[in-house]
Amino acid sequence: MRKKITTWMLLCMVVLLSFGSIASAEAEKKTVILGTSADYMPYEFHKTIDGVDTIVGFDIEIAKEIAKDMGAELVIKDASFDALLPELTSGRIDFVISGMNPTEERRKSIDFSIPYYEANQAIIVRKGEESKYNTVESLEGARFGVQKSSIQERIAESIPNSNVVSLDKIPDLLLQLETERVDVVIAEYPIAKANMNEETMVITDAKPTSENDEYAVGVRKGNEELLKSINATLERLIKDDQVQKFVDEAGDLAAGRVSEKEQLNTFEFFWKYRDYYLKGIQYTLLISALGVLFGFLLGLVIALMRMSGNSIFKFIATAYIEIMRGTPMLVQLFLIHYSLPAFDIKFTPIQSGILALSLNSAAYLAEIFRAGIQGVDRGQLEAARSLGMTKKKAMRHIILPQALKGVLPAIGNEFIVIIKESSIVSFIGVMDIMYQAQILRGSTFAALNPLLVAAVIYFIMTFVLSKLLGVLERKLSASDNR
Structure with a gap:
């Protein structure tokens, strides 16, 4: 049993790490990564151009000029506004342009360029x-x-x-x-x-003021070379009056987008923007499937550790379960994605999402497995030992098959929960169903339809899974009736 589990875990780790190798290969190209919150029209916003969702705006045009002067390819990473500073300080992005004011509080954690616009x-x-x-x-x-x-x-x-x-x-x-x-x-x-x-x-005519209405580009502390390059580009753009030109062009794009606003029912909305949702479904299924697989394997190991006679293993397993069940998954996700880079451990958003889901789910599954194992009559283990079987063989061939059959409904519920909770990965930029729904909310002005479509998709996924698990449960219980 242990050999099979180890083999499966190694195979799964290879799959997970493959995402990192792909990301590393892409990182060898000379690129510069921009962090922005693309819901701030006309600074930065989503617009469908030639059938492709594109982030546009005058901040984006400025970023393109910065990348061009550096001789680098611009990569745009869309995130919520309050996640931009953690993304920057953790080294996941190189600079931030998102209508950001260079306040004194922000200057304590990052450096700013010269101002490029005032509103x-x-x-x-x-x-x-x-x-x-x-x-x-x-x-x-x-x-x-x-x-x-x-x-x-x-x-x-x-x-x-x-x-x-x-x-x-x-x-x-x-x-x-x-x-x-x-x-x-x-x-x-x-x-x-x-x-x-x-x-x-x-x-209205009310004119509130602040201590700083200027906007600047944010970079990590100490990145003097990048800051110098950005300032040189901004000085050129300001001198040539290019910034105002970008503002005017972005305003025209924004006006065109507003004129495209239309009323669609939920089904029409899904059909028109189905490509967004299909892309989101792929990411959701990938993250959920690997999260379920890793969580299942790790949860089984944790359960066996907690039930072992080794006091150290038991303490580690108990502490793990209590910590993971006692803290929000969103906090765990942020700690994995934003805190580990401080120790030079960096995961891609997909890897962070899979890891957070797996670790959290393993704590709940471990308790489910433990309850199932304890629910098997202890006499069966004693009988197996009396027939000459080792404890490991008895656990593998007699106890675990009965335990898993008994807790299958609870395991199925946990799998369904994982699919729904996978939506939190949108907070770190994984393009899952919820991420696509938020893009469409900002780009179409539709407040509810994007979320309604997302809810229906999640329901269909979980409903199908519950029915499949029901079929499996009936097949496993059929032998009990013979």
């Missing part, structure tokens, strides 16, 4: 309420919607008696405003103008 803040409210919030003083006591970890969050928090709702995506904030969950949304004027629905929203 005013805008207050967005529902139509008919512009007179209610037409001055900064009238904003006192209002419910604010702002992007998480942004300068607008600081502005809102500085207003007396404010109630602040911080979210990752601008479309989500505007949905909060439209559904009357917040009173006002604070955003830069170009962002507000490009994203808001002018039929139901309006920009």
Whole structure:
């Protein structure tokens, strides 16, 4: 039994590490990786060009110029705004351009280029309420919607008696405003103008200010060579008035995207954007399948360790189970993806996602296996030993087959949970179903249809799996009736 388990684990590790070898081969090319949050039209946003989802915007054009001057290929990594600094400090991206203000707090962890653009803040409210919030003083006591970890969050928090709702995506904030969950949304004027629905929203005369309305490029501390190259490119673009040209062109692209807004039912929405979801399904199935496989094997090992007579093994297994079950999986994912690089251990987003799912699931499966093993009559083990079988052989041929059959429904439930919880990998940039749904929410202005389609896909996947497990369970129980 141990030999088979070891063989399977080695085979699975080869599959997992193959992703790393592919990534290493790609990394040999001269590339520079940009980190951005592509929901900030017209700075950076998704747009379908020639049938291909493309990240565009004037920040992206600036990044292209930086890469061109470096003689490197630009690779764009889309992430939530509050994940950009961890991505940068962990070395997963080379620089950040995402409408980011060079605040003193951010300067403590990263370095900034010279400013390349400056924009005013805008207050967005529902139509008919512009007179209610037409001055900064009238904003006192209002419910604010702002992007998480942004300068607008600081502005809102500085207003007396404010109630602040911080979210990752601008479309989500505007949905909060439209559904009357917040009173006002604070955003830069170009962002507000490009994203808001002018039929139901309006920009007021209130002009909030901050200590820093400038935008700059972020790089890791001490990366002086890259910072020098970026500053040289920015100085050239500013001198030639290229930045304003990029702003105007991005505004035209954004206006074209707004004009493409259309009303589709859920099925029509899925059919039109099916390529996005099909790509997401591939990543979800890959991560879930490997997470299930590794979790199953590791969980069985942990269960046997906990039930062994060795006190050290028992302590390690017990501590592992308690820690993994007592902490959120999202925290575990972030620790694996962002903290391990400090020890020169770097995983790709896919590897981090598989590892987090496997380690978390193994803790729950270990307890399921332990319950199944303890549920088998102890007399069977004693009888096997009396017939001359070793404890290992008895466990392999008699105890484990009965234990696994008894806990199969619980194992099936855990597998279904893994498929649903795999959606958290979208937080670190894995292009799974939820990642694709968030892209479509930002690029189509549809608030619910992308999520409804994603929910239906998850339901179909889990429903099919539960039925297959039911068939397997009935086949295994058929021998009990003979």
